Amino acid sequence: MGLERADLLQIYYYMRLTRAMEERTRTLFLQGRVVGGVYTAQGHEATTVGAAMMLRDGDCIVPQHRDLGMQLVRGTSPRAVMCQWLARGNSPTLGRDGQIHIGDMHHGIVPMISMLGESLPVACGVALTMKMRKRSTVVLASCGDGATSTGAFHEAMNLAAVQKLPLVLVIENNGYAYSTPNEKEFAIQNLSDRALAYGMPGVSVDGNDVFAVTEAVGHALERARAGQGPSIVECRTFRVRGHSEADKADYVPQELREAWLAKDPIRRLEQYLTERGLLSAAEQAEFEARVKAEIDDAVRYAEQSPAPDGATVAEYVFAPDGPIAIIGEPDAQNARYVNARDRRTGEPFNTVRKTEEVVGRR
Ligand SMILES: Cc1ncc(C[n+]2csc(CCOP(=O)(O)OP(=O)(O)O)c2C)c(N)n1
Structure with missing residues (x-):
């Protein structure tokens, strides 16, 4: 995909920011400062950041619950994320929801829909609108392997193919839908094989290799932008933590965990960059300090922000004066x-x- 050094450093920065934000959130959770559960995606960073970095202005994302990396790349601020986790009155959901169920329609971020698979027909709707308005923008949607077994997934993929929508679906296959392993989820080899049945291209790549992700997603986005329709990119990865912090993930065999830990996406990119003299030890330390400062600022900001006003609880539930x-x-x-x-x-x-x-x- 011809990534320049500056692009690679930008990717490296966002991958580190994503990882460090989730680590800090876990600490806050253990201290009882987070409202609700914590769902993280340690190990997914090459997929979420790599995919989103291939987008352009005006493109849209339809993310899932493990996509903090995509959110940050597309402009959701660390402050907004921390206010959300701490359920502050000025969070993107005004303290009504925790987790990264965050959206900003003006910046092309469709809020996460909790019901697995249900965001994909919405992604089709956004892509259809772009197509009808003859825009050259595209939609990048994502879902987990578990979500691919829902009816909404099949309906959305069929619709996308029939309508030749400018849509790229990244399947973040981390081997498990909660505790259910792939072999009990589906009977095919690759989730991208399903693409053939819908009539679109599909490819499976190592989701912990940021070069493989950017190459595959970049190619699929170009196709979509050129009016050639949707594609599926399956990124095989691993969720290092449990489904949530309430889950010890003891259903994952130790050897499998170790094999994936050896393929840590951030360490791999770091190794690539340092071996080629593209990242010095001093620059690494600078990135670390920059990320820490941003997170410290976000936590401070969130903690100083007010809790939601209970008197407003019924607001934004019904449209006050719609058409x-x-x-x-x-x-x-x-x-x-x-x-x-x-x-x-x-x-x-x-x-x-x-x-x-x-x-x-x-
Ligand atoms: C329709 C539906 N069923 C169940 C759930 C509860 N749930 C939330 S995430 C999750 C696991 C999803 O697995 P997968 O799609 O593989 O994504 P992962 O969490 O592994 O990244 C489940 C069962 C839900 N949100 N929606």
């Missing part, structure tokens, strides 16, 4: 959708017409 009015029903909360009217015109709310108005006719 739809329910006419002729005494009880608006239990009204039927068929009775929906356009609030401005009083016309029946025709969803087909409205959709065309929003995204334009093809």
Whole structure:
């Protein structure tokens, strides 16, 4: 993919930032300062950072629960992430959710949907909008191996292929869906083999090798950008910690764990860079200090931020004054959708017409 030294150092920085943020979050969790559970992705950094680094301005990500690396690369700040973990009133979800269920539609980050697989039809919707608007932007979506066994995954991949959508799906196959190993999840060799059945290209790569990831994802994104449709890139990786910090992951055989630990993605990149004289010991120390300073700042900022105001708990649950009015029903909360009217015109709310108005006719 022709990555320059500056690109590689940027990737290295984000991989270290991602790892260090998760390590700090674990410490905060053990100190009882995190609200809710902690889900980390130590070991996934080459996949999440490498894939996101291949995007351009205007592209969109539809991330999953292990994608802190993608979020950081695409502009979610460490402060926002820490406010989210500590459930502060100024966090991206205003303290209503923890974890990295964070989105920012203005910056092309679709919030994570907890129901596995369900974010993929949404990714198709975003990609379809881009296509209808004749944009040259693309969508990078991701999911785990477990999510590939859901109905939503199959429907989304079929739709993406039929509509030739500008979509690249990265499957982060870390060998387990919670405690269920791959061999009990599916009966095929590679998850990318499924691509053939949908009518799109699929490839499987070493997800702990940032060069393999950037090459495969970069190629798939170029294809999508050129109007040639979607692809699947399976990145084989390993989740070093448990599903969450409540999970000791003692279902993972020791030899398997050790084999993957020997392939640590950050150490591999570091070795590549140092062996070629692209990263000195002094520069490594600078990266370490920079990452630490950013995280210290984020934690300080989050801890000084206010808790959510309990009086606002019901806000943002219902749209206060959307375009739809329910006419002729005494009880608006239990009204039927068929009775929906356009609030401005009083016309029946025709969803087909409205959709065309929003995204334009093809
Ligand atoms: C439909 C659905 N079923 C179950 C869950 C609970 N759950 C959350 S993450 C997870 C494991 C997912 O495995 P995988 O997709 O392989 O991703 P990984 O966590 O291994 O990265 C489960 C079972 C869920 N969120 N949604």
